[in-house]
Amino acid sequence: MRGWPIAVKRKQWEPLAFAAPSLALIALVILFPLAYSFYLSLQNFDLSVGSEYEFIGGKNYVEALFKDQRFLGSVWNTAVIIAPSLAVELLLGLGIALLLSRAVRGRPIITALLAIPAMVSPVMAAMAWRMMFGVKFGAINNLGRQLGLLDVYFDWFATPWLSIVSVVLVEVWHNTPFMMLVLLAGIQSIPQELYDAARADGATPWQRFWSITLPLLKFTMVVGVMIRLIDLTKLFGLIFVLTYGGPGSSTETVAFDTYLVGFKDFRMSYAAALSYVIVGGVLVLTLVFLWIQRIREARAA
Amino acid sequence: MAIAIERPRIVARRARRYRAQRGLAHVLTYLGLAAALVFFLGPFFWIVTTSLKGNEDFFAFPPVWIPAEPSLAHYVGLFTRSSGARYFTNSLVISSLSMIAALVVSLPTAYAIARWRFGGGLLSVFLLVLRMLPAIALIIPIYIMYKMLGLTNSYLGLVAVYTVVYIPFAVWLLVGFLRDFPVEIEEAAMIDGCSRLRALIQVVVPIIAPGMAVVALFAFIATWNEFLFAVVLTGIETKTMMVLVTSFTSGGTDMFYGEASASVVLGVLPAFAVAFMLQRYLVKGLALGGTKG
Secondary structure (H helix, E strand, O other): OOOHHHHHHHHHHHHHHHHHHHHHHHHHHHHHHHHHHHHHOOOOOOOOOOOOOOOOOOHHHHHHHHHHHHHHHHHHHHHHHHHHHHHHHHHHHHHHHHHHOOOOOHHHHHHHHHHHHOOOOOOHHHHHHHOOOOOOHHHHHHHHHHHOOOOOOOOOOOOHHHHHHHHHHHHHHHHHHHHHHHHHHHHHOOOHHHHHHHOOOOOOOOHHHHHHHHHHHHHHHHHHHHHHHHHHHHOOOHHHHHHHOOOOOOOOOOOHHHHHHHHHHOOOOHHHHHHHHHHHHHHHHHHHHHHHHHHHHHHHO | OHHHHHHHHHHHHHHHHHHHHHHHHHHHHHHHHHHHHHHHHHHHHHHHHHHHOOOHHHHOOOOOOOOOOOHHHHHHHHHHHOOOHHHHHHHHHHHHHHHHHHHHHHHHHHHHHHHHHOOHHHHHHHHHHHOOOOOOHHHHHHHHHHHHHHHOOOOHHHHHHHHHHHHHHHHHHHHHHHHEEEEEEEHHEEEEEOOOOHHHHHHHHHHHHHHHHHHHHHHHHHHHHHOOHHHHHOOOOOOOOHHHHHHHHHHHHHHOOOHHHHHHHHHHHHHHHHHHHHHHHHHHHHHHOOOOO
16 A cells, blocks of 8 residues: 555545535435434424424423323333244244245245235325224125125224234234245255255254254344334334224324324424434344344354 | 176165155155245235136125126225326336446445445444334334425435435445446546546446346335335325225225225235246345345
8 A cells, every 4th residue: 555655545535525515415304304303302393383383301201201101101002012923924924935945846936925915105004904894895804704704794993902902913914924034035045955964863853943943043034023123113104003092092102192183283392302312222222233233244254 | 696697686676766766755845946936926826816806706605716707896996096107107207217326326326335345344334223223113203304304205305315225225235236347348438538427328337237127127126115214204185006905905804805806916916027037036135235246
């Protein structure tokens, strides 16, 4: 490098110049709004009252974390939706990935077909299922009645508990394909020789699964679950279309509650504070995710 | 003597049992996959057939699963009565513009990271954290800023947000494609007197075009599917398909099925196209490097 001072000098500004447009845009459209939002969260800006506001310090945060039963309830709802969704998505995704990893004819086309739900917008997925759940014209009630399994027009969102089950079902339909793709890639990266060796030693398929596939797939599973977990904390479109938070506020998620506070009640400052509480939670999850990645890379090296 | 007769029989029986087991496992595998296909594609099938039904079919019992006389009446209704044509065009225009803008802005940045390790590991972590950032944290300040600037209900406002929100993802994917690209080719071009920028545009871009197409398609589908920014920032003229489809929920659980199902069919079309075009990249794209390595 020391041999070409001119070339080095000319190069120094180039990386920055190449990166500048996107960094400038990120600063303008993401970082500045985030800072402005933090400023807002310390005020009492409420559009339903007026356009004037004053500094109130951390009051919004105290309200969000200790007093706001509706928001704290939405944290609980989010957790209640996330836990069973993740469990079912992992098990179902693993099952289908294992089936696909066997010598199956037409695997690429079946995989692509099964992947489609994950490519669809949550709003569209929820709309399709909302119509499927429809009381009089929905496919589920119609099929149930035709097969003699149902004798009434069933309302699948009648009770809070039932609503959560329905939301979880749609979420599982929507995102199991993602888990399936991740796990299938993981399974296919396991060296075939391990299975051949185990088979030569007389291991049953069940033993091969427990002592080869599962241990070697552990990190892939953790990574898949972490990605889904972080995405699920943002659950919004699905709820907006499927239940609009109801019945009551039993399916309001944190993102949906913040949306209602901001764009139905117009309490802008308070909504900003709520969004910062969510960011805090997501940040913690992201750091855990990065930490897991680092462990994996350290083990791989 | 007895042993000599017995042996082949046992072997034959074992082989038969083994083959039977394998055959059974095969049948079960395909049955399981068939069940999965029915569960994951059934809703699409039902939505498509529903969008082709006549109004009287909705009330029929036993239910009509496949309409005897498929009709496009609901699509016509959607395009005329519900301004579906306008919102479909909006979605197309907004997604295309955001896709192009995100690609143009992200490519040089990705190049700086891939060739000069610009920003070190810190920039990569920064981009990952940005991608994890919930949209709900941005929508409140951006809504207020847009109100002040008069950018709500405009293409520009939505395209700007989509472009920038998509940069981390696009950069991440493009860095991967650029790292696979041999440095020697651009160095040869630069020795011949090409500037960096010209080498990037005239030498690198044509060769990594397939990779850029992958990124572009993901960007298109991501902006097509986006809902939170769209529902808050658009007005009557700039609504996207995602916002249009939610307007059909106002009729309660038995809303008007015809146009609603037609709009869902149009709304999921790009997903079908992209799932088939991007088979090989689905995992990488969906997980954003989460599964790389």
